[in-house]
Amino acid sequence: MTLTGKVALVTGAGVGIGRAIAKACAREGAKVLVADFNAETGAETVAEIEAGGGTAAFFKADVSNEQHVADMVEFCVNTLGGLDVACNSAAVSRGSGPIHQFEKDVFDHTLEMCLTNTWLCQKYELAHMLQNGGGSVVNISSNASLKGQPYNTAYAAAKAGVNTLTKSSAAEYGSKGIRINAVSPGVIRTPGVEKYFQEQPKIAEGLMRSAVMNRLGEPEEIAEAVVFLLSDKASFITGQILSVDGGQTVR
Numbered sequence: 001m002t003l004t005g006k007v008a009l010v011t012g013a014g015v016g017i018g019r020a021i022a023k024a025c026a027r028e029g030a031k032v033l034v035a036d037f038n039a040e041t042g043a044e045t046v047a048e049i050e051a052g053g054g055t056a057a058f059f060k061a062d063v064s065n066e067q068h069v070a071d072m073v074e075f076c077v078n079t080l081g082g083l084d085v086a087c088n089s090a091a092v093s094r095g096s097g098p099i100h101q102f103e104k105d106v107f108d109h110t111l112e113m114c115l116t117n118t119w120l121c122q123k124y125e126l127a128h129m130l131q132n133g134g135g136s137v138v139n140i141s142s143n144a145s146l147k148g149q150p151y152n153t154a155y156a157a158a159k160a161g162v163n164t165l166t167k168s169s170a171a172e173y174g175s176k177g178i179r180i181n182a183v184s185p186g187v188i189r190t191p192g193v194e195k196y197f198q199e200q201p202k203i204a205e206g207l208m209r210s211a212v213m214n215r216l217g218e219p220e221e222i223a224e225a226v227v228f229l230l231s232d233k234a235s236f237i238t239g240q241i242l243s244v245d246g247g248q249t250v251r
Contacts, residue, residue: 002231004029012090014041016190020219026054033076064117073124085230093155114158134177141184170239179238186245211246
């Protein structure tokens with residue numbers, strides 16, 4: 001088990017990719033703090049981890065709120081005994097459409113919930129890791145940040161910011177024993193994506209064919225990449241954006 005003896009913090013861990021990452025960290029031996037703004041789904045993730053023999057705790061947090069983030073990291077350290085690795089997965093995008101009709105407050109909200117929140121999480125995670133002698137962070141990006149995405153420009157721009165944040169942070173903290181990378185998912189079978197497919201079946205057909213492997217990815221496939229980058233098996237890897245997309249970016 002690659003994370004034995006470590007404490008992991010996973011944001012957005014109540015559903016989908018975040019839940020899969022939290023469960024994978026626990027499977028690999030980490031004690032996991034499950035963070036989400038939905039207490040019900042967060043508790044479900046904790047229950048699934050504990051049913052599998054793992055150790056987990058839940059903290060309710062809106063990670064776009066700086067005080068929530070500070071309290072989250074403090075709770076993790078006090079409750080689980082430290083903070084060694086972290087995955088910043090939480091993101092919310094509630095708007096899409098042509099730029100000339102896009103509302104500024106929706107754009108601002110998307111940046112706050114997809115980029116600023118990641119920066120805030122890093123701020124407090126890295127502060128503890130510096131005191132603890134090192135650590136590893138993985139931010140969750142998106143293939144929208146690499147190729148662009150029409151009518152979803154706020155989200156694509158925010159995730160492009162996550163990529164640059166990741167690279168800049170890696171350059172800043174690499175000499176201090178902290179590695180920082182990002183995973184960029186393609187189209188993944190999450191509850192949100194499945195609901196979108198039900199609403200837009202024609203778009204679903206195209207997205208399913210967008211990967212050269214001609215299928216959707218599964219949350220667990222993202223989780224495996226995250227666990228690898230968090231672990232010491234990736235000890236010489238930092239500042240990288242890893243696409244886990246079935247070859248979508250090369251089509």
